[in-house]
Amino acid sequence: MHVLLVDDSSTMRTIQKKALTALGEVKFTEAGDGVAGLAAITAPGAQFDVVLLDWNMPNMDGLTMATKVRQGDKKTPIIMVTTEAEKTRIIDALKAGVNNYVIKPFTPDVLVAKVRQTLEKAKAA
Amino acid sequence: MSSTATEIAALVVPFVSSVRTVFSTMVGIDISVRQPHLKSDPVPTYDISGIIGFSGGISGSVVLNFPVAAAQGIVQAFTGSPVSVDSPDFADAIGELANMVAGAAKTELGQNSTISTPTVVRGSGHSIARLTDVPCIVIPCRTEMGEFVIEVNIKCANGAPKQGGN
Numbered sequence: 001m002h003v004l005l006v007d008d009s010s011t012m013r014t015i016q017k018k019a020l021t022a023l024g025e026v027k028f029t030e031a032g033d034g035v036a037g038l039a040a041i042t043a044p045g046a047q048f049d050v051v052l053l054d055w056n057m058p059n060m061d062g063l064t065m066a067t068k069v070r071q072g073d074k075k076t077p078i079i080m081v082t083t084e085a086e087k088t089r090i091i092d093a094l095k096a097g098v099n100n101y102v103i104k105p106f107t108p109d110v111l112v113a114k115v116r117q118t119l120e121k122a123k124a125a
Numbered sequence: 126m127s128s129t130a131t132e133i134a135a136l137v138v139p140f141v142s143s144v145r146t147v148f149s150t151m152v153g154i155d156i157s158v159r160q161p162h163l164k165s166d167p168v169p170t171y172d173i174s175g176i177i178g179f180s181g182g183i184s185g186s187v188v189l190n191f192p193v194a195a196a197q198g199i200v201q202a203f204t205g206s207p208v209s210v211d212s213p214d215f216a217d218a219i220g221e222l223a224n225m226v227a228g229a230a231k232t233e234l235g236q237n238s239t240i241s242t243p244t245v246v247r248g249s250g251h252s253i254a255r256l257t258d259v260p261c262i263v264i265p266c267r268t269e270m271g272e273f274v275i276e277v278n279i280k281c282a283n284g285a286p287k288q289g290g291n
Binding site for chain 2: 008009010012014058082083084085086088104105107
Protein backbone atom coordinates (compact mmCIF):
# COMPACT_ATOMS: atom_id res chain seq x y z
CA MET A 1 0.00 0.00 0.00
CA HIS A 2 1.23 3.49 -0.84
CA VAL A 3 0.05 6.41 1.32
CA LEU A 4 0.54 10.11 0.62
CA LEU A 5 0.79 12.12 3.85
CA VAL A 6 0.27 15.86 3.44
CA ASP A 7 0.73 17.83 6.66
CA ASP A 8 2.95 20.80 7.49
CA SER A 9 3.81 19.19 10.83
CA SER A 10 6.57 16.58 10.61
CA THR A 11 5.51 15.45 14.09
CA MET A 12 2.00 14.73 12.87
CA ARG A 13 3.28 12.87 9.81
CA THR A 14 5.45 10.70 12.08
CA ILE A 15 2.52 9.97 14.40
CA GLN A 16 0.37 8.99 11.41
CA LYS A 17 3.12 6.75 10.01
CA LYS A 18 3.49 4.95 13.35
CA ALA A 19 -0.28 4.42 13.59
CA LEU A 20 -0.60 3.10 10.03
CA THR A 21 2.01 0.40 10.52
CA ALA A 22 -0.98 -1.52 11.94
CA LEU A 23 -2.11 -1.92 8.32
CA GLY A 24 0.94 -4.00 7.39
CA GLU A 25 3.54 -3.03 4.84
CA VAL A 26 2.99 0.60 3.91
CA LYS A 27 5.10 2.87 1.73
CA PHE A 28 4.83 6.55 2.61
CA THR A 29 5.38 9.65 0.53
CA GLU A 30 5.38 12.87 2.54
CA ALA A 31 4.57 16.47 1.64
CA GLY A 32 4.67 19.57 3.86
CA ASP A 33 2.00 21.62 2.09
CA GLY A 34 -0.66 21.43 -0.59
CA VAL A 35 1.73 22.51 -3.34
CA ALA A 36 4.09 19.60 -2.66
CA GLY A 37 1.15 17.26 -2.12
CA LEU A 38 -0.41 18.21 -5.45
CA ALA A 39 2.94 17.78 -7.20
CA ALA A 40 3.30 14.30 -5.69
CA ILE A 41 -0.14 13.06 -6.69
CA THR A 42 -0.03 14.51 -10.21
CA ALA A 43 3.52 13.34 -10.95
CA PRO A 44 3.73 11.00 -13.96
CA GLY A 45 3.21 7.40 -12.83
CA ALA A 46 2.18 8.39 -9.31
CA GLN A 47 -0.33 6.04 -7.73
CA PHE A 48 -1.52 6.25 -4.15
CA ASP A 49 -3.98 4.01 -2.36
CA VAL A 50 -5.03 6.82 -0.03
CA VAL A 51 -4.14 10.45 0.75
CA LEU A 52 -4.16 11.79 4.32
CA LEU A 53 -4.54 15.54 4.06
CA ASP A 54 -4.27 18.31 6.65
CA TRP A 55 -6.43 21.42 6.16
CA ASN A 56 -4.44 24.34 7.57
CA MET A 57 -1.08 24.50 5.83
CA PRO A 58 1.10 27.25 4.35
CA ASN A 59 1.27 27.92 0.59
CA MET A 60 -1.76 25.78 -0.31
CA ASP A 61 -4.33 24.48 2.18
CA GLY A 62 -5.84 21.03 2.11
CA LEU A 63 -9.24 22.10 0.83
CA THR A 64 -7.65 23.79 -2.18
CA MET A 65 -5.45 20.77 -2.82
CA ALA A 66 -8.43 18.37 -2.66
CA THR A 67 -10.36 20.57 -5.09
CA LYS A 68 -7.45 20.62 -7.53
CA VAL A 69 -6.87 16.87 -7.25
CA ARG A 70 -10.52 16.18 -8.04
CA GLN A 71 -10.33 18.23 -11.25
CA GLY A 72 -8.44 15.30 -12.74
CA ASP A 73 -8.48 12.39 -10.30
CA LYS A 74 -11.91 11.29 -9.11
CA LYS A 75 -10.82 8.00 -7.58
CA THR A 76 -7.84 8.24 -5.21
CA PRO A 77 -9.41 8.27 -1.72
CA ILE A 78 -8.70 11.40 0.31
CA ILE A 79 -9.06 11.57 4.11
CA MET A 80 -8.94 15.02 5.69
CA VAL A 81 -7.06 14.89 9.02
CA THR A 82 -7.60 18.24 10.69
CA THR A 83 -8.58 20.30 13.72
CA GLU A 84 -11.37 21.84 11.60
CA ALA A 85 -14.41 20.19 13.18
CA GLU A 86 -17.27 22.58 12.44
CA LYS A 87 -20.10 21.00 10.40
CA THR A 88 -19.79 23.67 7.70
CA ARG A 89 -16.11 22.83 7.24
CA ILE A 90 -16.82 19.11 6.99
CA ILE A 91 -19.51 19.78 4.38
CA ASP A 92 -17.09 22.00 2.43
CA ALA A 93 -14.52 19.19 2.45
CA LEU A 94 -17.01 16.56 1.30
CA LYS A 95 -18.19 18.89 -1.48
CA ALA A 96 -14.57 19.29 -2.59
CA GLY A 97 -14.33 15.52 -3.00
CA VAL A 98 -12.89 14.39 0.32
CA ASN A 99 -14.00 10.82 1.11
CA ASN A 100 -13.57 10.66 4.88
CA TYR A 101 -12.72 12.89 7.82
CA VAL A 102 -10.59 12.50 10.97
CA ILE A 103 -10.64 15.24 13.59
CA LYS A 104 -7.45 16.04 15.50
CA PRO A 105 -6.79 15.04 18.23
CA PHE A 106 -7.26 11.38 17.32
CA THR A 107 -6.17 8.03 18.71
CA PRO A 108 -4.18 5.65 16.48
CA ASP A 109 -7.14 3.25 16.49
CA VAL A 110 -9.48 5.88 15.07
CA LEU A 111 -7.05 6.80 12.30
CA VAL A 112 -6.49 3.17 11.32
CA ALA A 113 -10.23 2.43 11.37
CA LYS A 114 -10.98 5.42 9.12
CA VAL A 115 -8.27 4.42 6.67
CA ARG A 116 -9.55 0.81 6.58
CA GLN A 117 -13.13 2.01 6.09
CA THR A 118 -12.08 4.34 3.29
CA LEU A 119 -10.05 1.66 1.50
CA GLU A 120 -12.93 -0.84 1.72
CA LYS A 121 -15.37 1.69 0.29
CA ALA A 122 -12.97 2.51 -2.53
CA LYS A 123 -12.53 -1.19 -3.31
CA ALA A 124 -16.29 -1.75 -3.36
CA ALA A 125 -16.94 1.21 -5.64
CA MET B 126 -10.94 46.05 29.46
CA SER B 127 -14.06 45.43 31.53
CA SER B 128 -14.97 41.88 30.67
CA THR B 129 -17.33 40.23 33.13
CA ALA B 130 -16.54 36.99 34.92
CA THR B 131 -19.17 35.28 32.78
CA GLU B 132 -17.56 36.52 29.55
CA ILE B 133 -14.15 35.37 30.72
CA ALA B 134 -15.51 31.97 31.76
CA ALA B 135 -17.08 31.58 28.31
CA LEU B 136 -13.62 31.95 26.79
CA VAL B 137 -11.81 29.82 29.38
CA VAL B 138 -14.06 26.75 29.30
CA PRO B 139 -13.41 25.76 25.64
CA PHE B 140 -9.63 25.97 26.17
CA VAL B 141 -9.74 23.92 29.37
CA SER B 142 -11.75 21.29 27.56
CA SER B 143 -9.51 21.31 24.48
CA VAL B 144 -6.18 21.17 26.35
CA ARG B 145 -7.39 18.23 28.43
CA THR B 146 -8.59 16.35 25.35
CA VAL B 147 -5.47 17.05 23.26
CA PHE B 148 -3.04 16.08 26.01
CA SER B 149 -4.88 12.93 27.08
CA THR B 150 -5.42 11.77 23.47
CA MET B 151 -2.17 12.74 21.76
CA VAL B 152 0.38 13.06 24.58
CA GLY B 153 -0.99 10.46 26.97
CA ILE B 154 -0.86 12.69 30.05
CA ASP B 155 -3.55 14.22 32.24
CA ILE B 156 -3.79 17.94 32.87
CA SER B 157 -5.03 19.61 36.03
CA VAL B 158 -6.06 23.20 35.54
CA ARG B 159 -5.61 25.80 38.26
CA GLN B 160 -7.51 29.07 38.73
CA PRO B 161 -7.19 31.31 35.63
CA HIS B 162 -6.09 34.91 36.13
CA LEU B 163 -5.64 38.05 34.02
CA LYS B 164 -2.36 39.68 33.03
CA SER B 165 -1.32 42.81 31.16
CA ASP B 166 2.40 42.06 30.81
CA PRO B 167 3.27 41.25 27.14
CA VAL B 168 6.07 38.97 28.27
CA PRO B 169 4.87 35.35 28.55
CA THR B 170 5.35 33.49 31.80
CA TYR B 171 7.88 30.97 30.39
CA ASP B 172 10.52 30.75 27.65
CA ILE B 173 8.87 28.73 24.87
CA SER B 174 5.72 29.90 23.10
CA GLY B 175 3.57 28.15 20.50
CA ILE B 176 1.43 30.92 19.03
CA ILE B 177 -1.79 30.63 17.01
CA GLY B 178 -3.55 33.66 15.51
CA PHE B 179 -7.33 33.88 15.14
CA SER B 180 -9.14 35.86 12.45
CA GLY B 181 -12.70 36.20 11.20
CA GLY B 182 -15.40 35.91 13.85
CA ILE B 183 -12.68 35.69 16.50
CA SER B 184 -9.53 37.80 16.46
CA GLY B 185 -6.41 37.75 18.60
CA SER B 186 -4.01 35.05 19.65
CA VAL B 187 -3.63 32.01 21.85
CA VAL B 188 -0.25 31.01 23.23
CA LEU B 189 0.81 27.71 24.75
CA ASN B 190 3.74 28.79 26.89
CA PHE B 191 6.17 26.32 28.46
CA PRO B 192 9.30 26.31 30.61
CA VAL B 193 12.07 24.37 28.84
CA ALA B 194 12.06 21.34 31.15
CA ALA B 195 8.31 20.79 30.93
CA ALA B 196 8.36 21.31 27.15
CA GLN B 197 11.10 18.68 26.77
CA GLY B 198 9.10 16.11 28.73
CA ILE B 199 5.85 16.89 26.93
CA VAL B 200 7.46 16.80 23.47
CA GLN B 201 9.10 13.47 24.27
CA ALA B 202 5.76 12.02 25.37
CA PHE B 203 4.04 13.46 22.25
CA THR B 204 6.60 12.27 19.68
CA GLY B 205 7.65 9.07 21.43
CA SER B 206 11.36 9.94 21.55
CA PRO B 207 13.66 12.61 23.03
CA VAL B 208 13.96 15.72 20.83
CA SER B 209 16.63 18.39 21.25
CA VAL B 210 15.26 21.82 22.17
CA ASP B 211 17.28 23.30 19.29
CA SER B 212 15.89 20.89 16.72
CA PRO B 213 13.27 22.01 14.16
CA ASP B 214 11.28 18.94 15.24
CA PHE B 215 10.99 20.39 18.74
CA ALA B 216 9.41 23.62 17.45
CA ASP B 217 7.22 21.58 15.12
CA ALA B 218 5.86 19.51 18.02
CA ILE B 219 5.16 22.58 20.17
CA GLY B 220 3.45 24.24 17.20
CA GLU B 221 1.28 21.21 16.52
CA LEU B 222 0.17 21.03 20.17
CA ALA B 223 -0.79 24.73 20.00
CA ASN B 224 -2.60 24.10 16.71
CA MET B 225 -4.69 21.27 18.13
CA VAL B 226 -5.56 23.08 21.38
CA ALA B 227 -6.58 26.23 19.50
CA GLY B 228 -8.40 24.28 16.80
CA ALA B 229 -10.49 22.23 19.22
CA ALA B 230 -11.37 25.35 21.25
CA LYS B 231 -12.30 27.21 18.05
CA THR B 232 -14.91 24.59 17.27
CA GLU B 233 -16.44 24.95 20.72
CA LEU B 234 -16.38 28.75 20.54
CA GLY B 235 -18.26 28.78 17.20
CA GLN B 236 -18.09 32.25 15.63
CA ASN B 237 -16.89 31.12 12.16
CA SER B 238 -13.23 31.96 12.54
CA THR B 239 -10.00 30.69 11.06
CA ILE B 240 -6.70 29.94 12.75
CA SER B 241 -3.18 30.55 11.50
CA THR B 242 -0.48 27.98 11.10
CA PRO B 243 1.61 27.98 14.31
CA THR B 244 4.61 30.14 15.11
CA VAL B 245 7.04 29.01 17.80
CA VAL B 246 9.29 31.43 19.67
CA ARG B 247 11.97 30.48 22.17
CA GLY B 248 13.98 32.74 24.44
CA SER B 249 13.92 34.40 27.81
CA GLY B 250 11.85 37.58 27.92
CA HIS B 251 10.34 37.40 24.42
CA SER B 252 7.12 39.39 24.13
CA ILE B 253 3.82 38.78 22.35
CA ALA B 254 1.94 41.56 20.52
CA ARG B 255 -1.53 41.43 22.00
CA LEU B 256 -4.93 43.04 21.61
CA THR B 257 -5.09 45.81 24.19
CA ASP B 258 -8.87 46.19 24.41
CA VAL B 259 -9.47 42.72 25.85
CA PRO B 260 -7.75 40.99 28.76
CA CYS B 261 -5.13 38.29 28.41
CA ILE B 262 -6.46 35.29 30.32
CA VAL B 263 -3.81 32.98 31.76
CA ILE B 264 -4.87 29.36 32.29
CA PRO B 265 -2.25 27.50 34.40
CA CYS B 266 -1.97 23.80 33.56
CA ARG B 267 -0.18 21.25 35.71
CA THR B 268 1.23 17.99 34.33
CA GLU B 269 3.55 15.30 35.63
CA MET B 270 6.27 16.94 33.47
CA GLY B 271 5.78 20.37 35.04
CA GLU B 272 3.55 23.39 34.60
CA PHE B 273 2.71 25.41 31.50
CA VAL B 274 0.15 28.09 30.74
CA ILE B 275 -2.32 28.93 28.00
CA GLU B 276 -2.53 32.67 27.38
CA VAL B 277 -5.82 33.54 25.69
CA ASN B 278 -6.09 37.03 24.21
CA ILE B 279 -9.06 36.92 21.85
CA LYS B 280 -12.29 38.75 21.18
CA CYS B 281 -15.42 37.67 19.37
CA ALA B 282 -16.93 39.97 16.75
CA ASN B 283 -20.42 39.08 17.99
CA GLY B 284 -19.62 39.49 21.67
CA ALA B 285 -18.56 36.76 24.08
CA PRO B 286 -19.67 33.24 23.20
CA LYS B 287 -22.36 31.60 25.30
CA GLN B 288 -21.02 29.02 27.71
CA GLY B 289 -21.37 25.61 26.15
CA GLY B 290 -20.12 26.86 22.77
CA ASN B 291 -21.97 26.44 19.47
